Amino acid sequence: MSKTFFIDLTKCTACRGCQVACKQWKKLPAEKTENWGSHQNPKDLSGVTLKLVRFEEVGDRGDMQWLFFPEQCRHCIEPPCLDAMTVPGSIIHDEETGAVVYTELTAQEPDKDAFQMSCPYDIPRINEETGQVVKCDMCVDRVKVGLLPACVQTCPTGAMNFGDRDEMLALAEKRLAQAKKKYPEAELVDAEYVRVIYLVQTDPDSYYESLSASVAPRGPLTRKQFLATLGRPVKSITS
């Protein structure tokens, strides 16, 4: 059964447990940061930061919302980044879980920027030290032995969820119905196309410009973009 994350942003407190747990499991180094007038740090995803909680204040006093967005690769059902691959095996689309995994062969790719360019969510980054293109791999090493991804394991509030796709879709629908009582604008973002489904309490662009797929957010174009990728052969796992 393929896997899916369901991330309920109405329950995210931005404790950043997920951001730190990711670095801990992946043994990724901390970046040298400075406070830049925001609690969000590092400022952006990078070659050593694969999961980042973004902070955004919207509205005015009285109706202010402080929106938190733990950003990561969406593990698309039909990953557009496969189009960027020229070295066979640099991306593995795992059949069992649906995880989209970048391998060390990405270091041999002639056009590494193409990965980020191809991503509707602006996720892939280049690790300067190894030369590899990197992003969240769904903690596929953990998942294959029955563990939760590190970020989900650490979440205290139930914002981060992970499991079989049908169960996550059902949970997402249930939570959406609950959330709509308090947040009439609540919606599930790109649920049909991705394995990381966000429940947002307001317009996704308020959280971050690429929370929903780029190229006219959530419009027909997005759908078209996804449909264009349908029918392409799915790579099977090779290692």
Next chain:
Amino acid sequence: MTNHWTDIQNSDCILIMGSNAAENHPISFKWVTRAQEKGATVIHVDPRFTRTSAKADMHMTLRSGSDIAVLGGMIKYILDKDLIFKDYVVNYTNASFILGDKYTFDDGLFSGYDPKTKSYDKSTWAFAMDADGNPKKDPTLKNPRCVYQMLKKHYARYDLDKVMAISGMSKKELVGLYETYAATGTGTKAGTIMYAMGWTQHTVGVQYIRTMAMVQLLLGNIGVAGGGVNALRGESNVQGSTDQCLLFHILPGYLKTPSAKDDSFEAYNKAYTPHSNDPKSANWWQNYPKYSASLLKSMWQDDDPAKSYEYLPRLDKNAASIYSWLPMFDKMEEGMFKGLFAWGMNPACSGANSNKTRNALSKLDWLVNVNIFPNETGWFWEGPGMDPTKIKTEVFFLPCAVSIEKEGSITNSGRWMQWRYKGPNAPNDQKPDGDLIYELMHEIQSLYKKEGGAYPEPITRLTWDAIATNGVFDPHKTAQLINGRFTRDIEIKGKMYKKGELVPSFAFLQADGSTTSGNWLYCNSYTEKGNMAARRDLAQTPEQANIGLFPNFSWCWPVNRRILYNRASVDLQGKPYNPKKAVIAWNGEKWVGDVPDGGWAPGSKYAFIMRKHGFGQLFGPGRADGPLPEYYEPLECPVKEHPFSKTLHNPTAIKFDDEKKAVCDPRYPLIGTTYRVTEHWQTGLMTRNCDWLTECEPQVFVEMSPELAEMRGIGSGDKVVIESLRGSLWGKAIVTKRLKPFSIQGTTVHQVGLPWHFGWTWPKDGGDSANLLTPSVGDPNTGIPETKAFMVNVRKA
């Protein structure tokens, strides 16, 4: 906590005030979120809009330091609209008690005030007594001198206009808060309060909590599932440290530290054992002599308690103004201390007024610093402004094992004692604290035995090997000693107990030296049945499952009771007020559910068994600063007067007259407050040394409103200097609408805030402690410094 983290899920209305729970107690939000899923309303009242506010159903801002006005207004609202849970108020609180003739209140001062000593003669706050020596009561609550009527009178001044003017909250916010929260006073709804250092760190901190406890009593919210008064403790084992009473005024189990006047064990017990003539009052503290004798017997096992009592040090006067943290460092600065153990503590950053604290350290002959990382305390002599060649203090640094490298227990906020096994060995033969203390005292004992001294017996006769096996500290033996053993064969309640057997519970402790117990509250935690704190069994009855109570998981003081004062959750027939979330219920023969507050049949004993008279104290005549909470300004404040009386500040607050305070001082026009973030802990010693956490929160920041930033020409991310009468530091500006200017008595007042997690040692560009700014003033009951409201200025660096 009267209740537990897990019990928050049972609440219908969660008031988070004086706390930023989502950020500083992230796991608490697991339970807050569950309550919300079931329809609970979460209200956050805070000077800032925080990550907690972002998740709350209602958020409202108040000026830091004005909480008693807001809560006093809530009491008035509840009384005016008669929203009390009357059955509970009459049966379980002292609302019906009649006050004695000497009690008065005039313009911010209670009767009995002595301006010379800045203290009260509390005997003037006594209740009127009947012929049997019990408090006179009027259950109709109509007597003009009864507590209920006195409350009405006292809080009549706390009207919406006055509260608005001093707190900066709007009428809509106040009414929304009062209406929503007071709706829990029905018996079938539960409201809870989650508070933390935002309430305790004030010169009226204890009275903040008193005010809320009174609201909870009026609404019938204490003893019930989803209710209570819940202090979110600042570290995993601070409840355990509190229970063991590592403070000046109390001994383990909240027994009193003897004063000079208590010149025999008999006199001591007599002075602190309350007496009630009412057979319906359980008056649990009547057992005081059993607990004090068992404590003494646990320490000096070869001496009679009457003799070993003489070994205890005594206070000249049991007063925070003499012995608590602030006066201790004040006296240290005057050169009155030879040495200091800073053990798992970093006072150079954690105490108010860091420059004073750091200077005080330089007056010591020696300083022993036990910690897992080098820190600003052990290295104070090379800190900012210090000249090492002029400092005499000899510093010893003892690196120790960290929590996972040792075995033992922690007691969490909800009073659960949880046993933890040992993980890896500490590197470089570093030792657990228990071993360090054991070996240190062992050596001191040897020296006194060899060399003698002025009065060596308290040390030489101490039964120190009671906590060790073959000369090595033994956490199990220590936990067993804290529980207690019988010292001889003895028959109690028809059953024989052998010498050396572990005491089953504190009901079996004796006053004659036949039992030991290092802490009576923990008697029942380690018995012949085993180490109760190590239990991880999830078995529960259907009644327990209904409220998510797991009595076989770990162990909770007292006697595994999970919700304190639970006899107040039922009526006088033992029927739960809220059957849907019953904590206990009388089934005709016995109680089911939680461990009841005493097994007596319903209605036969008053519910609040730890109070002398058996009632929850709306009128509380025991505190240093008054029997009813009263509004006073912080000792540094932006106003010359407030609307409730002409007494501007708490007249009993701890302060040092030679230290100036900024009251309406144009050089320091902004209110400052300090706080924590999720990513760092305390002075940041453990977290500043963890790269992933400093990556998230790398530097001191100063949060301010766009309005203030514009006035000062500051942009978000700019480096700024923040300064007070006592010191200054730099930080990075975070300009945000999450802070706002307040309108206080018609004047615009700005507030800024900064975290206190940083220190000059590491990271090098992180900044220094926010406590460089905070004043040496404190609460008269506890001595806790007022670090949540003080006056500062901010300018671009």
